[in-house]
Amino acid sequence: MAQLNVLQRTETLHEARWWEPEANGRVHCYLCPRHCHINPGQAGFCFIRVNEGGKLYSLGYGAPAALQVDPIEKKPLNHFLPGTRAFSMGTAGCNMGCFFCQNWDISKSRHDQVHSQEVPPADVPLLAMQHGCDSLAFTYNEPTIWGEYVIDICREAKKYGLKTVMVSNGYITREAFHDIYDHIDAANIDLKAFTETFYGKITLTHLQPVLETLQWLKNETNVWFEITHLMIPTLNDDPAETRKLAEWILTHLGPDVPLHFTAFHPDFKLQDKPRTPPETLHRARQIALEVGLHYVYEGNIYSDGAHTSCPRCGTLLIKRSWHDVTANYLKQGACPQCALVIPGVWDKAEGNSKSTVHEPSAKYSHLNL
Numbered sequence: 152m153a154q155l156n157v158l159q160r161t162e163t164l165h166e167a168r169w170w171e172p173e174a175n176g177r178v179h180c181y182l183c184p185r186h187c188h189i190n191p192g193q194a195g196f197c198f199i200r201v202n203e204g205g206k207l208y209s210l211g212y213g214a215p216a217a218l219q220v221d222p223i224e225k226k227p228l229n230h231f232l233p234g235t236r237a238f239s240m241g242t243a244g245c246n247m248g249c250f251f252c253q254n255w256d257i258s259k260s261r262h263d264q265v266h267s268q269e270v271p272p273a274d275v276p277l278l279a280m281q282h283g284c285d286s287l288a289f290t291y292n293e294p295t296i297w298g299e300y301v302i303d304i305c306r307e308a309k310k311y312g313l314k315t316v317m318v319s320n321g322y323i324t325r326e327a328f329h330d331i332y333d334h335i336d337a338a339n340i341d342l343k344a345f346t347e348t349f350y351g352k353i354t355l356t357h358l359q360p361v362l363e364t365l366q367w368l369k370n371e372t373n374v375w376f377e378i379t380h381l382m383i384p385t386l387n388d389d390p391a392e393t394r395k396l397a398e399w400i401l402t403h404l405g406p407d408v409p410l411h412f413t414a415f416h417p418d419f420k421l422q423d424k425p426r427t428p429p430e431t432l433h434r435a436r437q438i439a440l441e442v443g444l445h446y447v448y449e450g451n452i453y454s455d456g457a458h459t460s461c462p463r464c465g466t467l468l469i470k471r472s473w474h475d476v477t478a479n480y481l482k483q484g485a486c487p488q489c490a491l492v493i494p495g496v497w498d499k500a501e502g503n504s505k506s507t508v509h510e511p512s513a514k515y516s517h518l519n520l
């Protein structure tokens with residue numbers, strides 16, 4: 152009878168990828184560097200990959216807990232289709248344990264604790280186009296843990312020329328990396344600190360796998376990617392650490408990968424730290440520019456550090472106010488003054504075969520997007 156119940160349950164579940172069976176019905180998930188070994192009836196650390204009857208299933212597949220239309224600058228991506236809208240989605244769960252999580256209501260929830268909606272992959276690009284979006288963003292919680300759904304959505308998105316974006320903590324294994332990122336056009340990767348102590352104590356993970364992901368992106372893909380570093384007072388805002396982080400980026404990724412220093416606000420289990428003072432972001436930006444990075448931004452505050460300027464002649468190229476683009480002076484992706492080509496993806500028509508906008512099913516008409 153128990154076996155029958157398992158069969159009935161699994162008929163509606165999506166079998167996961169990136170796992171192998173072990174003794175006594177256990178399974179090993181190797182999607183992320185946690186390498187969970189999961190007993191029957193239990194879930195991995197991320198809550199949404201479950202062992203049912205000796206097989207691993209993804210509870211996140213087709214079940215977003217958050218759907219929203221955001222400016223692409225909110226991801227944040229400043230060199231990727233500026234001024235466009237991204238159809239943004241996330242599920243429950245996460246593979247990190249960040250005490251400061253700013254989306255903890257879904258990332259720290261089990262699948263059955265959030266209100267999720269059934270949205271098959273084929274419907275996602277239709278919803279995105281209905282809402283005037285040029286890209287789909289997998290965001291809010293960690294999209295790696297629902298990689299099967301991400302891949303199938305990407306396949307559908309390409310039929311309409313929509314771009315795809317991962318907003319990720321970069322905590323993924325070598326085995327899964329290309330399976331997912333070969334379908335992705337752009338990414339923002341959180342580099343949450345530059346010490347193993349911070350990663351170990353505050354995120355319950357490790358730094359090195361994130362650095363490896365950044366190097367794979369640089370050396371092995373055509374994915375346009377930017378880096379975000381959330382600065383938390385006293386935990387990861389030491390100027391010496393900022394310098395080391397910027398030097399590592401310069402040495403291993405080059406000067407043209409945009410780096411965003413963003414402001415923290417107290418949330419989840421980190422209520423005892425104050426908001427990040429703007430001066431901290433100004434100082435960090437100055438250090439990274441001194442090191443030699445070309446595109447360094449300040450986020451979550453109103454600041455001139457949100458603008459893009461030409462690293463050669465200093466001409467203002469893109470003016471922003473928070474997540475709004477208020478002026479874009481680029482000429483075919485280059486500085487109008489000195490003609491320096493500015494790295495990024497500037498042309499939304501590039502590779503875009505979108506011609507027909509289909510109406511999604513009326514079953515989504517209640518969504519408040």
Ligand code: SF4
Nearest residue numbers: 180183186187195197
């Ligand atoms: S994806 Fe989830 S289940 Fe798989 S190893 Fe990572 S935390 Fe564990």
